[in-house]
Every structure is written in C-alpha cells, then in structure tokens.
Amino acid sequence: MFSSKDGRLLIEEVDFEEIVEKTGTPVYITSRKKLEENIRLFQESFGFARMLYAVKANNNLTIMKIFARNGFGADVFSLGELYLALLAGFDRNFILFNGNSKSDEEIEAGIKAGVKFSVDSLDELYTISEIAQNCGREVKIAFRVNPDISAETHPKIATGLKTSKFGIPAEQILEAYEAAVQAGAVVPVGIHCHIGSQIRDVEPFVHELEKMFEIAAELEKLGVRLEFLDMGGGFGIDYEGDGECRVEKFSQPIKKTLENGLQMLKSKPELWIEPGRSLVANTTILLTRVNAVKKAYKNFVAVDAGFNLLIRPAMYDSYHRVVVANKMEKPAEELYTIAGPICESGDILAKDRKLPKVKRGDYIAVFDAGAYGFAMSSQYNGRPRCAEVLVDGGLFHITREKETVGDLIARQRIPEELF
Numbered sequence: 001m002f003s004s005k006d007g008r009l010l011i012e013e014v015d016f017e018e019i020v021e022k023t024g025t026p027v028y029i030t031s032r033k034k035l036e037e038n039i040r041l042f043q044e045s046f047g048f049a050r051m052l053y054a055v056k057a058n059n060n061l062t063i064m065k066i067f068a069r070n071g072f073g074a075d076v077f078s079l080g081e082l083y084l085a086l087l088a089g090f091d092r093n094f095i096l097f098n099g100n101s102k103s104d105e106e107i108e109a110g111i112k113a114g115v116k117f118s119v120d121s122l123d124e125l126y127t128i129s130e131i132a133q134n135c136g137r138e139v140k141i142a143f144r145v146n147p148d149i150s151a152e153t154h155p156k157i158a159t160g161l162k163t164s165k166f167g168i169p170a171e172q173i174l175e176a177y178e179a180a181v182q183a184g185a186v187v188p189v190g191i192h193c194h195i196g197s198q199i200r201d202v203e204p205f206v207h208e209l210e211k212m213f214e215i216a217a218e219l220e221k222l223g224v225r226l227e228f229l230d231m232g233g234g235f236g237i238d239y240e241g242d243g244e245c246r247v248e249k250f251s252q253p254i255k256k257t258l259e260n261g262l263q264m265l266k267s268k269p270e271l272w273i274e275p276g277r278s279l280v281a282n283t284t285i286l287l288t289r290v291n292a293v294k295k296a297y298k299n300f301v302a303v304d305a306g307f308n309l310l311i312r313p314a315m316y317d318s319y320h321r322v323v324v325a326n327k328m329e330k331p332a333e334e335l336y337t338i339a340g341p342i343c344e345s346g347d348i349l350a351k352d353r354k355l356p357k358v359k360r361g362d363y364i365a366v367f368d369a370g371a372y373g374f375a376m377s378s379q380y381n382g383r384p385r386c387a388e389v390l391v392d393g394g395l396f397h398i399t400r401e402k403e404t405v406g407d408l409i410a411r412q413r414i415p416e417e418l419f
Helices: 018-025 032-045 061-069 079-088 104-113 122-135 170-182 203-221 249-262 279-284 313-318
Strands: 003-007 009-012 027-030 050-054 073-076 095-097 116-119 138-144 185-192 228-230 270-272 284-295 299-303 322-323 334-339 348-355 363-368 389-391 396-400
Touching: 003 073, 003 270, 009 389, 018 027, 018 389, 018 396, 027 032, 027 116, 027 279, 032 061, 032 279, 032 389, 061 073, 061 079, 061 396, 073 079, 079 095, 095 104, 104 122, 116 185, 122 170, 122 185, 138 170, 138 203, 138 363, 170 185, 170 203, 170 279, 185 203, 203 228, 203 389, 249 284, 313 348, 313 389, 322 348, 348 396
Parallel strands: 027 389, 050 073, 050 270, 073 095, 095 116, 116 138, 138 185, 185 228, 228 270, 299 334
Antiparallel strands: 003 009, 027 284, 284 299, 284 363, 322 363, 334 348, 389 396
C-alpha cells in the first residue's frame, strides 16, 4: 500500500505530491486498501469474538463508517465519540460507553441512545440508575474491573494496574454487582476489562481473561446472566519494524482460554474485544515538508508538523519510521533528527535517523501514524490542524478539510468593552 516509483513515495497508486498539490502540508494520508486488509485479518483471526472499534484511536468519520459497514461495534469514551459512532452507523446494540468520569449529560445521552454502559464506580451506577428511571428507560451495564495485571508497556498507557484510575478493584467487584441487582432501571449483563495499550505479549491477555471467567462464575451464583465479557483491546504493533500486528499470536491463545472458560459457566457470554491501534496505525502516514536543515549539536531537520499533530513521540518517547518521500531510492548518508515547529524542546518526531541527504523543500513521511495521531492533535502555538485524506486505488478523497486561522477564533467571544 506504501511503495515507491522513480524514487517517489506512492500511496496505493497515487504519488504523494498529487495530494500535496490539493492539501498542502502537513497532511495525514490513509490507505483504504491497508485498512480493509487489517479488517479482514482481524475478522479471520477473531471470528469467535465480536469486535468493537476503539473510536479514541482515530475518529475520522470516513474511517468509522468503513468499520461500521464491516459489522464492527464501537467503544466510545465521550459524548462526542458517541455522536460520531451513531452518525457513522454503528449498531447501537454493540456500542459500549466506556470511561471513568461521565457527566450527567453524557449518561443521559447514552441512555436515550440505547447503548450499553461500562460502569466505573458505584457513584456512576447510582447516577445511571437515577437518570434512567427519570427517563423511563432500562439500561444494560457492565462493570469495568481492575484486575491488577501488569503488562509490559509505557506506564501512561498501562490501565490494568492496581494504581490505575480505571475500574473497580477485583476484590470489590462482586459487591458492585450486588448493588446493581438492587438498583432500579439497570441490568448487569457483562464484565468489562482493559489492561493497557501497545502490549506485545499475549500472556497478560490470557491472565486477564482467566480472571474475568473467575468473576463470571461468582456472578452466576448471584443470579447475574451474562451476555458478554469485554476484554478490551491493546494489541501492540511493530513500530520499529513493519508496523504490523501479529494477530495470530494473540488470537489462538485467547480462543483457547475462551473455550476453557466457557466450560465453567452455565451462560455462554459472547467475547468482545476492542481493537483500535492494531487496526488503523499502519494504514496512515503523516506527510510533512522540510522548512530548514541546520547543523548544530545534531543535524536538525525542521519540518512543518510537530507534536501539535503527532504527540506520541513527545508524550511516550515513541518510535515512528521516517523516510524522505521524494528520495525513496537514494542511499542513506547522514544522521538527522526530525524537529517540529513548536516552541518546546521536546518537539522531536524522530531522533538520529540515517537518511539520504536532506534539503529544504524535501518531504518527510512519518509512518504508522493512523492511531492517536490526528485524534490527539491540537491548535497549540496557534497552528490550525491539517487535512486528512483517504486514498482508494488511483483516487484520493479529502476526508477532513485543513483548518484555517479563522478556526482558531471560531468559538471565541470578545467583550464589547475591549472593542
């Protein structure tokens, strides 16, 4: 899906500069072919589970509609993500409203939309119960359990540890379900868990699912009839290699654990998973133009995209592959550090990469940028956000227009006394 011809980067059949002529830079460019290849891979490997797309990874409406049309449910984390999921056409029976701090407004919207809730605290349970009764509705819920499982990943994206802000501790979870059984207008039908993101080892997932089945067996004794066990997502990709997720490494051990666990239960709950990064990360590049090259402590390549558009390297010290898009077949000659335009020393996209000789006016492509790229972008330093593009064979579509400086003030209001 990403190749080269005559030394120039191609996205499917489109030369990168055809897109730049329409959108300028920076620009996010997604390959539809790669996206649909990833979808097929997950459907084949996880045919025994229901997949809910993790909207937080990439909330581009075009991409979301592709997932909805392929039968995915949606994991949403806010009123905005719920709105987008409904607009994209996801089946609301398989939309799970997740999150540790939902407002009354968000809860009411979710209840009226008829989606399920992952409940993170007893306070939230009682709030959902009260609002549901006021609306004359009944709500299906799961509790998010904190299993205290350590996964080898960045501390900021490890969500299953005892110290995490997410979920109810496993030792308190039965009391939470007992409270739900007694509460009005809520029906506990599931268990939810999520242990982190960018996890490359399957063992934490196996341990997580085993723990969920232990809880499920105890819940059946309380008379709770389970419809689903949602083990979240977090399957890692190979950022330093080819950007792929080794899906089969995860799917087969999880399938075996599922089959063993179901033998413990009278009910036969469906397994739900919430892939996000592993579906969209390697579908997309961030293309950025070189504004200057400076020899200093290092060879700095100053580009027009920074952590305002891709915050992962600054926040997580994460690695993304980079290439010179207009010199794909030139030999690598020098070490360069790719620096963004933001007034922060940490605005570095890539450190010490051996590349062909770089000059002002060249283009740098940052790979595996489809997850937590535009979704975490900002207007910091007064920089409008860039366009997004979907390539489909020899055609491309602008799926999000580039912002203008007018968007920086679109919602601002100046008091009359200052005119």
